[in-house]
Amino acid sequence: MVEESPLIDADIRKAHTMPSKYYTDPATFASICAGFASHWHFATHTSDFAKNNVLPIPHIESQTGEPMILTKSEEEIRCLSNVCTHRGMIVADEPCNTKTLQCPYHARTFGLDGCMRNMPSFEDVENFPSPLDNLPEFATGVWNGLIFTGISPSTSFEDWLKPVTERMNWWPGINQLQRDNSRDRDWMIETNWALYVENYLEGFHIPFVHADLHAVLEHEEYSTELFEGGVLQIGEASDGEPCFDLPKDSPDFGRKIAAYYWWLYPGLMLNIYPWGLSVNIVVPEEVGKTRVIYRGYVADPEMLGKGAGGDLDKVELEDQIIVEGCMRGVSSSAYDRGRYSPSMETGVHHLHRMLTDSR
Ligand code: FES
Ligand SMILES: [Fe+2]
Structure with missing residues (x-):
């Protein structure tokens, strides 16, 4: 039997990039997004429950079509x-x-555990209430205060997050994170979500697009590691620039790390800096429209504004010009596919193989 050759060759030196219909065709877009239900998604952080115990998570509805709320009662x-x-x-x-959720339409109430409590004018209804009248519960996973959820995740939470948890185990900041709303952003960008993600997945463009970021990173030491379901990029600090104080038990001991850039399929980015964590959530709104949400969680306020995670707005706006330009470009009849740099674009190649199911 002759094996069909994959759309994206496993050998990056031979491979051609993803055909442009993956960025422009509404049916292809819809079928990729339909698969998001089987993945884990970032929901929120426990510090977000400081004022409220019921939190809608509309960004997950935008990604998966599933309206969800988080509730906190006691410690559950x-x-x-x-x-x-x-x-x-x-x-x-x-x-x-609140202690009780109440539907605004006909006042049905539910406990924070989802159990139906009360419903007006239902005295004569037979077999009511039944378990079907409770709010269904979705899977959740918590890692040091970061809360994740999924509709029908195909991997266990522990296995899915293992590359991150094993690598970052040493980081004391993870237990000190506090939401800083002043760092929140909500961008709407005229581009396909995959163009936004692939731009994130390579440091190749940093010297050409981000002059200030380039000045604080050691370009030669920028590294990219691939794993099932994601990519880790590590930016090392230039001389005199802020970096993590890594203990001996870290696998990265001895390196001057300025930032860990974790991407987890489909649209989650955990950017870990000496000051704390910037979560980016990429929400595909339409085939040519993408929302990007930032949530900032600070561990060490003294490190804010310094180094690789210093001016995130400037870096973001520089990237947005690029990804909007690429969206116009890949929509052209003159362009379909390109080639990869084997040393600089392994993360992009990895993403393209996932999206085209060429693995
Ligand atoms: S739809 Fe909620 S009480 Fe009627
Ligand atoms: Fe960039």
Whole structure:
């Protein structure tokens, strides 16, 4: 039997990049997004429960079509369906602090565990309530305060996050993170989500696009590691620039690391700097429109504004010009596919192989 050759060759030296229809064709876009239900997604961080114990997570609805809420009672955190079991109204559209969820349509109430509590004018209804009247619960996973959820994840939470947890185990900042709303951003970009992600997955463009970032990173030491379901890039600091104080038990002991850039399929980026964590969530809104959400969690305020994670807005805006330009370019009849730099674009090659199922 002759084996069909994959669309993206496993050998990066032979491979051609992803055909442009993957960025421009609405049907291809829809079929890729339909697969997002089987992945884990970042929901929020425990410090986000400081004022409210019920948090809608609309960015997950935008990514998967599934309306969800997080509830916290005692120390138990749950991810519930945000869809009323009566006639389908959204139960909570805003964060709130309450012991009971009440549907705004006909006042059905639920406990924070999702159990149906009360429903007006239902005295004569037979076999009511039944378990079907409770809000369904989704899988959750928590790693040092970071909360993740999924509709029907195909891997266990532990296995999925293992590359991150094993590598970052030494980092004391993970237990000190506090939400800093001043670092939140919500960008709408005229590009396909994969162009945004692939731009993130290579440091190749840093000297050409990000002059200030280039000045604080040691270009020769920038590294990219691939793993099942994601990519880790490590930026090393130039002389005199801020870096992590790595203990001996870190696998990276001896390196001057300025930033860990973790990408987890499909659209989650965990950027870990000496000051803390910047979470980027890439939300594919339409085939040519992408929302990018930033959430900032600070561990060491004294390190803010310094080094590779110093001015994230400037880097972001520089990237947006590029990814919007590429969206116009890949829509051209004169362009379909390109080639990869084997030393600089392994992360992009990895993403393309995932998206085209060429693995
Ligand atoms: S739809 Fe919620 S009570 Fe009717
Ligand atoms: Fe960039």
